[in-house]
Amino acid sequence: MSCHSESTEKPNNRKNGKKLTIALAGNANVGKSVIFNQLTGSNQIIGNWPGKTVDRAEGSLCFENHEISVIDLPGIYSFSTFSLEEVVSREYIAKEKPDIVINVLDASVLERNLFFTLQLIEMNAPLVLCLNQIDIAKKKGMIIDKQKLEKALGVPVVLTIATRGEGLYELIESAVKVATKDTKRKKINYHKDLETRIEKLTQLIETEKIDLEYPSRWIAIKLLEGDTEIIKLVKSKSAKIVDISYILSQELSTIHDEPCFSIIASERYAYASMITSSAIKQNEVKNTFSEKLDWVTTHKVFGYFIAIGVITGLLLWTFIVGDFLSGLISEGLSFIEPLDPQISGPIVSIIWNGIFNGFVAGVTLVIPFVIPFYFLLAMIEDSGILTRVAFMMDSIMHKIGLHGKALIPLILGYGCSVPAIHACKIMESRRERLLAAFAITFAPCAARTLVILGLVGVFLGPIWALTLYAVDLILIFLLGKIAMKVVPGKSTGLIMEMHSFKVPSLSVVSKQTWTRTKSIIFMVFPIYIIGSAIVQALYALDLLTPISNVMSPLTVTWLGLPAITGILLILGVVRKEFILLGAVAIFGTTNLLGPFNPVQLITLALVAMLYIPCLSTIIILIKEFGWKAATTISIANIISAIIIGGLAYRLLEIIL
Amino acid sequence: MEDYLKVVHKISREEEVASTTKISKALRVAPASVTEMLKKLAEKDYVKYSPYHGTTLTKKGLKIAEKTARKHRLLERFLHDVLKIDNIKVHEQACEMEHTLSDDAEESLCRFLKHPDSCPDDGKIIPPCDLKISSCAECVQLHKRGLEEVGKHKQNLISINKLKDGQFGKISFIRGGHKVLQRLLDMGLTPGTRISVLRVAPLGGPVVLAVRSSKLAIGNGIAKKVFVEIEE
Known part of the structure; x- marks a missing residue:
């Protein structure tokens, strides 16, 4: 339905049209983002993760004579101030006053969703209800009486199946109608004890004539709930109102023997429950396929099999497909320009080689690893399997202070750290994201695997390579545990909705894959290209030798490596494969057992694995967590590499 | 008496019914006196006792056992968190103190410790209080007005x-x-x-x-x- 697509809409006529703003609001994972994509044709991340869309997504469409901009608000369950998403949403609705708020609801979980709808009504938002996923509701044996729902809430209701585009035309039509005609809004009357006090407070707020941007009734309710932000806001204008609200809420909690915020939440749910039971007829249904799937995927034996299956599947997919494609691409591109770092010859040619290598690094990352992984991840997410895997793995992940959801970025880390850290967004708190990102910087990504295989696997056999892999896993676990103790704060518990299984929609999945890939491309390419050109130029101008000399006490004395490794390690900051490729170029031989002895090879591989996140990883760490966290993580990496490398060297000297 | 209920509670949770021998072992009391005590407890409707089957707690008995466990674990928390007494030592000390701690003191202790959820030595959950409230926020609020008016839960x-x-x-x-x-x-x-x-x-x-x-x-x-x- 975007202005530029050949859809069924009448030709737009902007001159006579009116500009409208639509906000999409609702719980997490009800299909808001799908509707957003369908309406605007723009890209946006959607998935089965509760609380996913944190960023504000905006798009536009033309409908009849109207130019409509659509804003997708984050998926939330309430308007308390516990998360940033909730604050963002309520401030947007109250202050920016969109012409219409489309409240998207999961029709199969109506009661929970109506809890939020009631709060939107309290905010006096111009509402249209969009009951989405009615196909799933139908499968669960629910028959929804649209008229009854409309009457009970006093707002228009539209039934949709967003993934198939069903009902969306009607949705916009009724949204535009509500926005252009001033319809009278129905007030929800709560239980008498509560209602009289809300009324009293509302009137007081109105007679005091304080300008608060929020509707008076909503302010009154929030004051009774004891919302600290609103109390602060009102106090700055009139302390009297706050005092009275306190007395009123005390009265209420005396009557009901419950704190006031709990009374109000219970009251909303009671109301939602009443509406639901009158508007939905529940038929008995046989155990649906989705239910059976749910039973199996959360079973204490089969569940683990499936979880492990999904994880290994994801890993194998990344490695097999990734390796295959990356080999193909490298081979193809190496005809244009040699892919080993060029270290002698004219400076222009060296820089060109650096640029080209950086470009190749980007291509061989994005096409073979990022796209296939993101695609499969989106499928797993969209279908709902991921939620079950997170459920099964929760207790294990708790050991390193993370919950089940963190598993996904960690798996991704086996492919590449950059998208993995990007994917940490699926967790709610910054602390959890940070801990997961930290663990990821140690994960054996594709590049590290190459170094391990190239330095150790080839010359010393697969056993040693596997040992290094195992050591790495143990390290992730141990360092994760240490980080958990060091990073302040407590891990928040897991509360996540287990949505019904559904067949993932290809268009949804591909859009999501592309959106994610795009953000990686924009970040990774410039860094690879510039970084690799600069490092090679530095090397060619012989500016790296002094640095490697400075590093020699560390590399030579402590780690027992040849002095030249200093240079290799610097090259490797751009791209870890350069440690291997650089060694080959510098020594001019593919048999590294000459210049290095076995102990040195293992130590070098170990250090290479741990010593620092590569440049693009550091950049994404900065982007997601800021300079301080990125620096701390990098330093933690360097320190653990030095300590473990040195110890390993001494230990290996004895063994070998 | 509380010790008896505690032991019966512990054993019967592991294996349905508590046999007299097990109880006597756990309490280090002669089986004969155990039987006598169990009979007394059964008379007061704290336990269901049958000579050959073993003993289980009644609802009433369970309530007391849970209450004692609650006091015990709260005390452990207090000894450990506030008095900084070593983890290994808190159990024995709490065993002594649990019987003398009044219900009022128990509630105050819970509020003072900010409603802890498990004990320090083996991580067992501290049973909730028996006040007829639905959250700790309510307890704090009620405390400001005096707790007397609050009823007590009958259910476990x-x-x-x-x-x-x-x-x-x-x-x-x-x-x-x-x-x-x-x-x-x-x-x-x-x-x-x-x-x-x-x-x-x-x-x-x-x-x-x-x-x-x-x-x-x-x-x-x-x-x-x-x-x-x-x-x-």
């Missing part, structure tokens, strides 16, 4: 992480601060709501609840703060 409460697949319950108490409570309320776990447990993940993992026609996975850390009255 159990935390949802202890429920088994397929069990039903009615939410009656949520432990912890405002934040946890608000999050749970927002998700529909208001006091009085009926829930059923669909799945309990092994290894102390999360619990899947059916609540208000939706499914909710709740991590163990939060699940142990939510207490229900069991419905069969």
Whole structure:
């Protein structure tokens, strides 16, 4: 339905049209983002993760004579101030006053969703209800009486199946109608004890004539709930109102023997429950396929099999497909320009080689690893399997202070750290994201695997390579545990909705894959290209030798490596494969057992694995967590590499 | 007497009924005196005792046993967290003190320690108090006005992480601060709501609840703060 697509809409006529703003609001994972994509044709991340869309997504469409901009608000369950998403949403609705708020609801979980709808009504938002996923509701044996729902809430209701585009035309039509005609809004009357006090407070707020941007009734309710932000806001204008609200809420909690915020939440749910039971007829249904799937995927034996299956599947997919494609691409591109770092010859040619290598690094990352992984991840997410895997793995992940959801970025880390850290967004708190990102910087990504295989696997056999892999896993676990103790704060518990299984929609999945890939491309390419050109130029101008000399006490004395490794390690900051490729170029031989002895090879591989996140990883760490966290993580990496490398060297000297 | 109930509680949780021999071993008392005491307790309706079958707690007995366990674990927390007494030593000390701690002191201790949820030495859950309240926020609020007017729970409460697949319950108490409570309320776990447990993940993992026609996975850390009255 975007202005530029050949859809069924009448030709737009902007001159006579009116500009409208639509906000999409609702719980997490009800299909808001799908509707957003369908309406605007723009890209946006959607998935089965509760609380996913944190960023504000905006798009536009033309409908009849109207130019409509659509804003997708984050998926939330309430308007308390516990998360940033909730604050963002309520401030947007109250202050920016969109012409219409489309409240998207999961029709199969109506009661929970109506809890939020009631709060939107309290905010006096111009509402249209969009009951989405009615196909799933139908499968669960629910028959929804649209008229009854409309009457009970006093707002228009539209039934949709967003993934198939069903009902969306009607949705916009009724949204535009509500926005252009001033319809009278129905007030929800709560239980008498509560209602009289809300009324009293509302009137007081109105007679005091304080300008608060929020509707008076909503302010009154929030004051009774004891919302600290609103109390602060009102106090700055009139302390009297706050005092009275306190007395009123005390009265209420005396009557009901419950704190006031709990009374109000219970009251909303009671109301939602009443509406639901009158508007939905529940038929008995046989155990649906989705239910059976749910039973199996959360079973204490089969569940683990499936979880492990999904994880290994994801890993194998990344490695097999990734390796295959990356080999193909490298081979193809190496005809244009040699892919080993060029270290002698004219400076222009060296820089060109650096640029080209950086470009190749980007291509061989994005096409073979990022796209296939993101695609499969989106499928797993969209279908709902991921939620079950997170459920099964929760207790294990708790050991390193993370919950089940963190598993996904960690798996991704086996492919590449950059998208993995990007994917940490699926967790709610910054602390959890940070801990997961930290663990990821140690994960054996594709590049590290190459170094391990190239330095150790080839010359010393697969056993040693596997040992290094195992050591790495143990390290992730141990360092994760240490980080958990060091990073302040407590891990928040897991509360996540287990949505019904559904067949993932290809268009949804591909859009999501592309959106994610795009953000990686924009970040990774410039860094690879510039970084690799600069490092090679530095090397060619012989500016790296002094640095490697400075590093020699560390590399030579402590780690027992040849002095030249200093240079290799610097090259490797751009791209870890350069440690291997650089060694080959510098020594001019593919048999590294000459210049290095076995102990040195293992130590070098170990250090290479741990010593620092590569440049693009550091950049994404900065982007997601800021300079301080990125620096701390990098330093933690360097320190653990030095300590473990040195110890390993001494230990290996004895063994070998 | 409380010690008897405690021991019966502990044994019967592990193996359905507590045999006299086991009780006598655990308490280091002669079997004859154990039998005598059990008979007395049965008369007062604290235990169900049959000579050959063994002993189980009645509802009334269970309540006292839970209350004693609560006092015991709260005291352990206090000794450990506030007085900084070593983990290994707190148990014995708490065993002595639990019998003399009054109910008022127990409530104050709970508030003072900010409603802890498990004891320091073996991580067992501290049973909730028997006040007729639905959250700790309420307890704090009521305390300001004097607690006398509050009734007491008759039912025994159990935390949802202890429920088994397929069990039903009615939410009656949520432990912890405002934040946890608000999050749970927002998700529909208001006091009085009926829930059923669909799945309990092994290894102390999360619990899947059916609540208000939706499914909710709740991590163990939060699940142990939510207490229900069991419905069969």
